[in-house]
Amino acid sequence: MESTGIVFTASGGQGVITTAIILARAATIFEGKNAIQSQSYGAAARGGATRADILISEGNLYYPKVEKADVFVALMQEGYDKYASVIKPGGLMIVDPRYVTPGNMNAKIVELPMYDTVVKEIGKPIVYSVCVVGALIGMTGICKPESAISVIEDAMPPAFFDLNKKALEVGITLGKDAA
Numbered sequence: 001m002e003s004t005g006i007v008f009t010a011s012g013g014q015g016v017i018t019t020a021i022i023l024a025r026a027a028t029i030f031e032g033k034n035a036i037q038s039q040s041y042g043a044a045a046r047g048g049a050t051r052a053d054i055l056i057s058e059g060n061l062y063y064p065k066v067e068k069a070d071v072f073v074a075l076m077q078e079g080y081d082k083y084a085s086v087i088k089p090g091g092l093m094i095v096d097p098r099y100v101t102p103g104n105m106n107a108k109i110v111e112l113p114m115y116d117t118v119v120k121e122i123g124k125p126i127v128y129s130v131c132v133v134g135a136l137i138g139m140t141g142i143c144k145p146e147s148a149i150s151v152i153e154d155a156m157p158p159a160f161f162d163l164n165k166k167a168l169e170v171g172i173t174l175g176k177d178a179a
Contacts, residue, residue, distance in 0.1 A: 003057035004142065005066035007086050008132075009079030011099075012041060012050045015129025016075065020052035022133050025155065026147035027056045036064045049079040056142065071140060072107070073132065074100045075114075094135065110139065110178050117170055127160075127167035134171020139179045145172055 006023070008016035017039045024035040039052040053066040072087040073094045074080035080100045087093055089106040097111040118124075118131045133148055145168065152164045 003055045003059070003061060004071070005069045006054045006056075006071040006073070006136070006142070007066050007069040007083060008052045008054075008073045008075070009083045010050055010075035011079070012048050014050070014075050016050055016052045016073070016132070019073075019129045019132050019136075020054045022130070022148055022151050022155070023056070023136070023143060024054050025151040026143040030147035030150050031143055033058055034061050036061050038064045049076065049082050051079065051083055071136065071142075073136065074102075075132070076100065092139065094139065112174050112178055114171065114174060117174055118167060121170050122163065122166055124163060127163055130164045130167040131171035131174070134168040134173075135175040135178075136171075137168075138172035138175020138177075140175075145169075 008019055010016040020037045024037040027033040027035040033056055035056045037054045041050050055061050068088045069086045069091055070088055071092045075096050076099050087107050091107045093105060093107040093109045095102050095111055096114045098115045102109050112135050114131045114135055115128055118128050136142060137145055148168055149165055153161055156164055
């Protein structure tokens with residue numbers, strides 16, 4: 001079975017590990033797929049380059065890291081510069097132009113203003129990472145929106161459910177509009 005490899009990179013504190021965990025749980029718990037999620041941090045817990053990998057498959061998975069990504073999501077220039085070479089030729093690269101200026105790559109590069117949209121639509125950048133999940137779902141259909149909403153409902157504080165749900169929906173709209 002073919003698997004889908006996704007690599008996220010951001011500054012520590014931007015929530016890409018949370019993003020990868022939401023997708024892994026949505027795929028496994030609510031859609032019956034297999035998923036492996038791993039992460040690595042830069043030298044600083046906040047501010048350094050963070051990488052989160054996720055593999056999703058209908059079949060078995062045998063290795064926990066993405067060697068060549070089908071999808072690469074960059075939310076900071078340092079992480080982009082460090083990890084962009086991981087994308088497969090012709091893969092999908094999603095960047096937030098507020099933080100990343102992509103170079104020439106053999107990939108479909110999509111610039112989505114996720115941070116600015118979250119601030120404009122919701123007013124609270126704390127849900128930025130959930131918007132990123134939504135954008136990825138909107139562009140790729142990697143999982144059903146309902147599955148991600150179920151994970152958010154189960155794993156995040158109830159007081160923030162409506163805010164996170166709205167951020168997911170904003171991201172899905174951004175992703176669909178760009179697809």
